[in-house]
Amino acid sequence: MFLVLILSLVAAVSSVTISPHVRHEHRRDIPSGWRAARRAPLTTVLPLRIGLVQPNLDQIEEHLLDVSHPESPNYGHHWSPAKIAQTFRPSKDSVDTVRQWLASEGIDASRVTLSKTGGWLEAKVSVKEAESLLKTEYSVYEHESTGTEHLACRSGYHLPEHVSKHVDLVTPTLHFDVKLKRGPAEPVEKRESQVKPGTAKSIGQPGSGVVTPKTTGRVNGILQELSQCDQFITPNCIRALYDFVYYPLATDKNSFGIVEYTPQAYVPSDMDMFFTNFSKSQVGQRPGLVSIDGGVVQDVATSFGFNGESNLDLQFGMALVGPKQNVTLYQVGDLVEGASFNNLLDALDGTYCTFEDGDDPSQDGIYPDILPGGYTGPASCGTVKPAHIISTSYGYNEADLTPAYTARQCAEYAKLGIMGVTVLYSSGDNGVAGNSGVCLNPDGSQAVGASGFNPSFPGSCPFVTSVGATQVNPGAKVTDPESACEQVIFSGGGFSNYFALPSYQEAAVTNYLTKYPPPYALNIFNSTGKSRAFPDISANGANYVVAINGEFSSVFGTSASTPVTGAILTAINDARLAIGKSPIGFINPTGQILAVTQMVLPPLRVGIL
Ligand SMILES: *[C@@H]1O[C@H](CO)[C@@H](O)[C@H](O)[C@H]1NC(C)=O
Ligand SMILES: *[C@@H]1O[C@H](CO)[C@@H](O)[C@H](O)[C@H]1NC(C)=O
Ligand SMILES: *[C@@H]1O[C@H](CO)[C@@H](O)[C@H](O)[C@H]1NC(C)=O
Secondary structure, three states, rough: OHHHHHHHHHHHHHHOOOOOEEEEEEEEOOOOEEEEEEOOOOOOEEEEEEOOOOOOOHHHHHHHHHHHHOOOOOOOOOOOOOHHHHHHHHHHHHHHHHHHHHHHHHOOOHHHEOOOOOEEEEEEEEEHHHHHHHHHHHHHEEEEOOOOOOEOOEEEEEEEEHOOOOOOEEOOOOOOOOOOOOOOOOOOOOOHHOOOOOOOOEEEEEEOOOOOEOOOEEEEOOHHHHHHOOOOOOOOHHHOOOOOOOOOOOOOOOOOOEEEOOOHHHOHHHHHHHHHHHHHOOOOOOEEEEEEEEOOOOOOOOHHHHHHHHHHHHHHHHHHHHHOOOOOEEEOOOOOOOOHHHHHHHHHHHOOOOOOOOOOOOOOOOOOOOOOOOOOOOOOOOOOOOOOOOEEEOOEOOOOHHHHHHHHHHHHHHHHOOOOOEEEEEOOOOOOOHHHOOOOOOOOOEEOOOOOOOOOOOOOOOOOEEEEEOOOOOOOOOOOOOOOOOOOOOOOOEEEEEEOOOOOHHHHHHHHHHHHHOOOOOOOOOOOOOOOEEEEEEOOOEEEEEOOOOEEEEOOOOEEEEEEHHHHHHHHHHHHHOOOOOOOOOOOOHHHHHHHHHHOOOOOOOOOO
């Protein structure tokens, strides 16, 4: 017995594979605003994390369509979280191969841990060790305006060929951040200027460039609601526009979640101000708070920048589903560190969570928070039952993130879809440009005035439903057809540079490119007809009347379109749940069929009286 063990150990050691290093991931440049300040000190310790390849991902679209395509016999037969976990858990072979490689490079097995869900291997290593493992060089980068420092490798990192095929991505390596996690903690004071961008930043931070509802200022009083929808959008305008009048029947089974990233927060008195004018029976009603990673509805910093997004999403989302249907508020991230989409995904899906600081520290809040004043509870990991519809009005530029990072997150959205969750993301407010109006240079860098289109993420992930904005044209009636929003904001859209065309979109994209070829140089966007196009659906996004800090303001954005779409889809779920059917889950394949049938049928009526 003992001898067998020794022999097999010898066999294991002697079978260690040696293969040449290949480049695993790279980026062509660093994001604008950053510069390399100096070589990283070789003794600095990194939490190196290796994201293992998940099996069966090549079939994830097939699995998703199997339960989401209206013509599939399995439509609506959504999977349990356990079946998801079982199907996509990395193989033992992947775990062993990476472990053996680390051991052969002198990283003792005792230093290496496997996350609970089997997705990541982690080891604390010095910069010197990481550089030798990954055949790369780490630098300290400095942000030009905030002075914040960030550790990253310059252009690429490498893995032995036989290891590379078992790995999705390694962090921290290439990923730069639009929100900086580990700055000095500052007390949040009652003034906006104290919560500075560049100190402890989440995607909820004003000035982070990723939260973008815009306002043209104060609205004084609406005299003739329905005849003024071209100037002021109220819940009644939305009902009239989309023939949306619905009395829910299955509120005990139904759910609608709206996601906000701290420090964005709704203001209770503003909710009541809005309800008093536009939905009287809801005065006093609040969303059901689900706090993720210390999420709080903060009331220390108030302004359009801190409250505009949350007030807009919740006032319209709640008014449109009405007083009987609870709305869940997923408030993500604490005041000190903030959070990213991965923190929400961790909470919704335990299979994504690593339990051991496994998120990417350059992109994701890491909990428990080590900064003074930060959240000290455990990370929210697989703790939240996802709502049937989840609406998020925040987004990155695809180019802020690496293809491997976006691919891994996109697969998580597919998993939620397979479980029957509808995931909505706003498509962005800058047309074909990215957040802050930046476009892409040929070398991949982002700049104002560059010529390349700059798609948004997660909207460019084919497994979310990306929501664009429309407008009631100036002077038009609420019953007239709308057009794409081009007042104050421009509805975001375009073609992904990272994701291929999903099969459900083939007919629509081919039709668009042949019948309405865009009049632009073919090299400034992926014009091959083979990449993912977005948005998937649109709803009004102009002139919303929103109560913010004690006054009504006129607000614009796909930020508005998204919760409104969520509220309408929530009514469809209610009608289905009431007759014992499944929730709608991933709707994009159904949307394609409706788009085609609508050409020959009278307009679809959403309202069910
Ligand atoms: C809200 O209601 C008050 C009281 O009726 C009214 O004076 C005010 O003009 C209304 N605001 C809007 C934006 O309609
Ligand atoms: C709505 O939420 C409240 C508070 O969370 C709860 O008491 C109530 O039972 C919920 N109602 C429904 C219909 O689920
Ligand atoms: C366009 O997208 C497809 C699918 O992702 C990809 O194969 C192709 O290389 C892209 N073309 C260009 C010019 O980027």
